[in-house]
Amino acid sequence: MSNQRIPTSTLLAAAQSDGAVQVPLIYIPLGDSAKIGINVAVSVPGWNNDQPVVQVYEFDTGGKGFWVDSTNLPLLEVEPLGSVETLYTSGNFYEGTAALATVSFPDATVPSGTSVPAITATVGLVTTFNRYPQGCMIQSTDPLVVVKRSNGETQTAVPDKFPIFTKCYGDFGASLDATAGSPSLLSVLAQYVPALTGSQALQSGFIVSVPTSASDTGYLILGIGSALSALFKTEVAMNPSGSPAYPLNGGGSVPTFSEQIINADVAVGTLPPLTSLGICLDTGCPQVVMHGGTTLTIGPNYPDNYGSGSLTITVDGGTVLMDPGTDYNTMPSPTTNQGPGYINTGVQNFMAYQVMYNLSTGKLYLSSGG
Numbered sequence: 001m002s003n004q005r006i007p008t009s010t011l012l013a014a015a016q017s018d019g020a021v022q023v024p025l026i027y028i029p030l031g032d033s034a035k036i037g038i039n040v041a042v043s044v045p046g047w048n049n050d051q052p053v054v055q056v057y058e059f060d061t062g063g064k065g066f067w068v069d070s071t072n073l074p075l076l077e078v079e080p081l082g083s084v085e086t087l088y089t090s091g092n093f094y095e096g097t098a099a100l101a102t103v104s105f106p107d108a109t110v111p112s113g114t115s116v117p118a119i120t121a122t123v124g125l126v127t128t129f130n131r132y133p134q135g136c137m138i139q140s141t142d143p144l145v146v147v148k149r150s151n152g153e154t155q156t157a158v159p160d161k162f163p164i165f166t167k168c169y170g171d172f173g174a175s176l177d178a179t180a181g182s183p184s185l186l187s188v189l190a191q192y193v194p195a196l197t198g199s200q201a202l203q204s205g206f207i208v209s210v211p212t213s214a215s216d217t218g219y220l221i222l223g224i225g226s227a228l229s230a231l232f233k234t235e236v237a238m239n240p241s242g243s244p245a246y247p248l249n250g251g252g253s254v255p256t257f258s259e260q261i262i263n264a265d266v267a268v269g270t271l272p273p274l275t276s277l278g279i280c281l282d283t284g285c286p287q288v289v290m291h292g293g294t295t296l297t298i299g300p301n302y303p304d305n306y307g308s309g310s311l312t313i314t315v316d317g318g319t320v321l322m323d324p325g326t327d328y329n330t331m332p333s334p335t336t337n338q339g340p341g342y343i344n345t346g347v348q349n350f351m352a353y354q355v356m357y358n359l360s361t362g363k364l365y366l367s368s369g370g
Contacts, residue, residue, distance in 0.1 A: 004352050004353050004366075004367060004368075005209075005212075005352070005353065005354060005367055006209075006231050006354055006367045006368070008209065008217075008219070011207070011209055011219065011221070011228075011231065012219065013227075014225075014227035014228045015207075015221045015227075015228060016111075017227040018225025018227045018228050019111040019114075019202065019225065020111075020202060020221050020222060020223040020225060021105075021108050021110050021116075021117055021221065021222040021223060022109040022110075022219050022220075022221055023108045023109075023219065023220040023222065024038075024039070024217055024218070024219060024220075025038055025059055025208075025209070025211055025217070026039070026056060026167070026211065026217075027210075027211035027213060027214050027216060028165050030165060030286050031286070033286035033287060033346070033347060033348075035058055035168070035284070035286065035347075036058070036059040036060075036210050036211070036283045036284075036347065036350075037057065037058060037059060037168055038057055038058075038059040038105075038172050038220065039055070039105070039106060040054070040057050040103060040105060040106075040172060041054045041103070041104045041105070041106050042055075042066075042068050042102075042103055042123065043101060043103075043104075044078055044100070044101045044102075044123075045077075045078070045079065045100075046076075046077030046078040047073060047075065047077070047078050048073050052102075053068070053073075055068075055069070055168075055169040055170070056163075056167045056169065057168050057169060057170045057171060058168040058170070058172060058284055059220070059283055059284075060171050060172060060174060060175075060282070061281055061282055061283045061284065061350075062173075062280050062281070062283070062284045063086075063171050063172075063173030063174070063175055063282075063284050064179045064186075064187070064259065065084075065086065065122075065123070065124055065173045065178070065179050065185025065186065065187065066103065066123040066124065066171070066172055066173055066187070066188050067096075067124045067126050067171045068123050068124065068126060068170045069126055069129075069162045069169040069170045070125035070126055070127055071127060071128075071129060071161065071162065075097055075099075075125060075127065078125070079099065079100070080097045080098065081097070081098040081100065081122060081183045082098050082182065083095070083096075083097060084096060084097070084124045084179065084181075084185060086179065087137070087138055087146065088284075089135060089285070089291075089331065089344075091131050091132040091133055091134045091136060092129070092131060092171075093128075093130040093131065093132055094124065094128070094171070095126070095127065095128040096125045096126040098122050098123070098124055098125075098185065099123060099125050100120065100121075100122055100249065101123045102118050102119070103118070103120075103121055103123070103188045104116050104117060104119070105117070114195065117192060117222060119191055120191075120249045120250065121186070121249070122183055122184075122186075123188075124185055126170060129159070129160045129162065130157035130158065130160060131157055131158055131159075132146050132155050132156075132157045133148070135149050135332075136148060136149065136155050137334060137338070140336050141336075147335075149332055149333075149334045149335070150300035150332040150333075150334070150335070151300065151335060152334075152336070171284070172188070173185075174187045174206075174208075175187055175259050176190050176238070176241075176256055176257040176258075176359070177241045177256055177257060177259045178243060178246050178256050186256065189222070190246070190254055190256070190359065191246075191254060192204070192223075194222070194223040202224055202225050203223070203224045203225070203229075203358055203359075203360035204223075204254070204358075204359040204360050205223070205356065205357050205358040205359045205360060206220060206221060206222050206223075206356075207219075207220070207221040207228060207354060207355070207356045207357075208220060208283065208354065208355045208356075208357075209221070209354040210347065210350040210351065212351050224356065224358055229356075229358075229365075231367060231368065232356045232366065232367055232368060233365070233366075233367075233368035234316075234319045234368065235316075235363050235364075235365050236262045236263075236316055236363065236364045236365075237262070237362065237363060237364075238257045238261050238262060238362050238363060239257060239258035239260060239263065239278070240255070240256075240258065240362075241256040241257055241258045241259075243256055244256060254359065255359060255362065257362070258278070260278025260279055260280050260342045261279065261280065261281055261357075261364060262281070262315065262364055263276040263278060263279065264277060264279045264313050264314060264315045264321065265313070265314045265315075266296075266311070266312070266313055267311070267312045268311045268312070268328075274295060274296060277295065277296060277341070278340070278341075278342035279321070279342065279343050280342055280343070280344045281345050281349055281355060281364075282344050282345060283347050283350050284347075285344050285345075285346040285347065286346060286347060287327065287328065287329050287346050287348075288311065288322060288326055288328040288329070288343070288344065288345055288346045289343070289346065290311075290328055290330045290331065290341070290343055290344075291331045291341055291342050291344060292331060292332050292333030292334070292341045293334075293338055293340045293342070294333070294341065295340035296333075296340065296341030296342070296343075297333055297341070298330050298331065298332045298333050298341070299332060300332045310326070311326055311328050313343060315366075319366060321349050321352075322348065322352075326348060353366045353367045354366075354367040355367075
């Protein structure tokens with residue numbers, strides 16, 4: 001999979017030509033893998049004496065909504081929109097209050113004569129941070145009970161605290177799917193509408209170019225024009241979600257897409273090839289993970305590295321997302337029906353490709369190399 005990434009200088013030159021916003025991404029070492037961080041300013045009326053809080057958050061394309069540490073800040077003056085919670089495969093559990101916020105990027109580079117985008121979105125102010133064992137899930141028949149995937153046994157949590165991964169004060173979810181329930185949270189990025197008009201009009205969407213090492217700088221690019229589009233050749237339709245539209249706070253709505261953002265063909269170990277399996281492209285996961293279900297069946301006693309064969313994920317046109325031989329872990333099929341199963345590519349896919357999410361076309365694009 002050599003020569004798949006666009007040189008950063010080429011990508012930034014195209015972004016400048018299009019008039020797109022450029023936001024730095026941060027490499028956070030995590031064992032033999034990495035997490036990706038982003039510096040974000042969050043302002044909520046009645047929170048932190050009405051002053052913006054500027055912190056680094058995990059940049060998580062597999063996570064739904066924006067979850068902000070508020071464990072040490074009182075919420076008495078905040079207008080609450082309702083209670084929210086989320087449980088990650090890692091075992092991190094966030095619970096708190098939904099509130100309307102203004103979100104911006106203090107380190108952004110913007111076109112001359114324009115200001116840093118300030119996006120109005122509903123976020124989750126985290127008041128409780130607990131940790132469950134890895135691989136737990138909320139029981140489908142009782143949303144107040146967390147169980148082990150493989151046998152349905154009830155699990156207990158222990159209190160945890162920020163920062164996570166040494167630097168991050170919450171999860172800047174960039175999944176294009178909204179959280180369930182009311183209120184629901186959707187990625188701030190999905191709600192960004194480019195400000196330029198006329199001959200400089202940009203399509204809604206963003207590009208993720210993660211840093212590949214601690215000495216590298218990655219970029220989140222907001223808005224898509226012709227110069228950027230020309231760099232991305234592999235096109236894949238994004239899977240729609242069950243809720244096709246999410247209302248914007250200023251009126252109108254934006255489309256939403258499934259957490260398993262695309263489908264691909266999967267060959268792994270001794271399993272028969274699987275066609276059109278859901279794929280989650282996830283900067284927030286440090287490893288490739290096979291999540292078992294009714295089609296991708298993984299029993300509770302399989303070793304973490306499933307079988308002796310290599311894992312290959314191929315999208316339309318023959319583009320291989322993962323080098324054969326890439327290490328992967330497994331999550332067993334749950335005791336309750338949670339669908340066919342899926343592959344989480346982890347951050348590894350983003351190390352090999354830059355990814356463009358075009359919300360105007362409903363298409364995902366992979367970089368073609370330089």
